[in-house]
Amino acid sequence: MPDPTQFWLAGRLTAGASTFTVRSPYDGKILATVAEPGADQVELAVAAAASVAPQLSALPAHVRASALAHVSKEIARRGDELARIITSESGKPLTWARAEVARASSTFRWGAEEARRFAGELTRLDTDPTGEGRLALTRRFPRGPVLGITPFNFPLNLVAHKVAPALAIGAPIIIKPAPRTPLSALFLGELLAGTDLPEGSWSVLTVPNDAVGALVADPRLPVVSFTGSGPVGWSIRDAVPRKHVVLELGGNGAVLVAPDFRAADDLARAAGRIALFANYQAGQSCIAVQRVYADRSVYDELLDQVVKAVGALRDGDPADPATDVGPLIDVAAAQRVEAWIGEAVAAGATLVCGGTRTGANLAPTVLTDVPADARVVQEEVFGPVIVLSPVDGLDDGFARINDSAFGLQAGVFTHDLATAFRAHRELAVGGVVVGDVPSYRADQMPYGGTKGSGIGREGVRSAMTDLSEERVLVLTGLDL
Incomplete structure (x- = not known):
């Protein structure tokens, strides 16, 4: 060099x-x-x-x-x-x-x-x-x-x-x-x-x-x-x-798990992708998974699977090839994310796992019951935090994704072609990824967002x- x-x-x-x-x-x-x-x-x-x-x-x-x-x-x-x-x-x-x-x-x-x-x-x-x-x-x-x-x-x-x-x-x-x-x-x-x-x-x-x-x-x-x-x-x-x-x-990347995506293998795959791409760079990606909306019929099972998948991630020295989750860019960034988690919990959210900080390292975190106006929902966390919420059908799910100042990319887990085309039409984002998280990007495809x-x-x-x-x-x- x-x-x-x-x-x-x-x-x-x-x-x-x-x-x-x-x-x-x-x-x-x-x-x-x-x-x-x-x-x-x-x-x-x-x-x-x-x-x-x-x-x-x-x-x-x-x-x-x-x-x-x-x-x-x-x-x-x-x-x-x-x-x-x-x-x-x-x-x-x-x-x-x-x-x-x-x-x-x-x-x-x-x-x-x-x-x-x-x-x-x-x-x-x-x-x-x-x-x-x-x-x-x-x-x-x-x-x-x-x-x-x-x-x-x-x-x-x-x-x-x-x-x-x-x-x-x-x-x-x-x-x-x-x-x-x-x-x-x-x-x-x-x-x-x-x-x-x-x-x-x-x-x-x-x-x-x-x-x-x-x-x-x-x-x-x-x-x-x-x-x-x-x-x-x-x-x-x-x-x-x-x-x-x-x-x-950037954005506050959202995922919808549709009601047809209910098979055990489907939910396990969705949970694994959600856990990995909420945490793969300590959440410091503009298309990292942040908000997860799951149809109420699959919500409980998905939550269990996400927590299990998050728990399997290994944090530590980023130079170790076995490490999945490294530090945030500095201590101040980790302290900010820690504070946002604390605000959500104080407002009634449930801390399912994570939330602890050592220096610039923040344990992968899963939150439920988070108020819609909390900063971990409304703003870009840029940290290893997943907010899971149940929704009642596609109308509710699409509305919750669009209820954001951002619109970069969204992921929709579904097998239904009509749902995929509806998502493309209705979601106010620059890109919709069907069958995966919003964190997918190919360097030759158009990439950018709407709104903020x-x-x-x-x-x-x-x-x-x-x-x-x-x-x-x-x-x-x-x-x-």
Whole structure:
């Protein structure tokens, strides 16, 4: 891995103006001393991105595709090294860190493939007499350099979801990783440095969060792609209403177990998936399972099975491949979730299991009888907490899922095709996963939400469309 006391300025390793430390969420040990760019260095990165934009946009598709393919292969080749970096800086169990590495490699591979496919559309205009001899060619071109701001919970793959689509369409990108987890992004810089992309095509600026405002406001960065908390994301959009802003702001993922999903094997599978994906990153995923609504006819059995499945999860050192549940990102985050659990219990909820905290580690928690206005229901917990509630039929279940300020993804356990299509029609979310939890995401599919979950879509092809704009070329005097 490159020396973290240097950062990537326009594709070159550069010493920072100052430094900060990165600590392990698991035991608090110092992992690295990391460069912090100065204001003049940030200015150089932005100027380089603006300067190279025309050249990068005109770069042949095969050059951009080859660069992204190279990164994909290098991520896979150095996967174990990358996974251990992810685990050390984020506290993500090694098993899930390895899965993230595989996804990041796939994200860049999709970027390479889509860069070759991203063409245009021909429209005949002689459908009317005034259009005789005319043909329209519609192509998409970059809106301009991109500012990509990423969170701590997927320190590699969410960076990949900013970088790969931007470079695939020929847009320079400045990545601002989360200060708690900058090491994965710096490692990715080393892989990008091994490509033939022109200088200035990308930078990795390990600046503190309070330096983001100036970057967001800079007119030379007309696109801002942000993944993180709602208050920060909406404040960015409010600050630059004339920029193109993409926001992925999380949710409070809901599951409905329909009345037809009652066989013992069905309920055991649903319970296992619910337990695993409420806790697999200590709940720190925007599509982690949080709210579970089960038809009253299956509720008691499902609750028993979920508690059993949660009890089988192993917490501990995230570097141990046998660990299922690691720490939250820091002690403050664990204390917040612990407080929300306490609030719910004080309001009448039943603590079925978990709820205990040691440092940044919080035991996987199951709550029942939770008031509908409790924060563990209404807001994004971002911790290992499951709230189970009985519902009376599909109408009640769908209404409870929609009774939320968020709308990212939902899961519906059913065998009924009509229920699946009804869920797709009625649930106000960006994605419905039938037969599984909402935590499923394929990196090539459109991904994003409604309401407080943000605006715009990720997924490589969708993001390429979002980061570009249409331009029409009309050809005249043609013999069609």
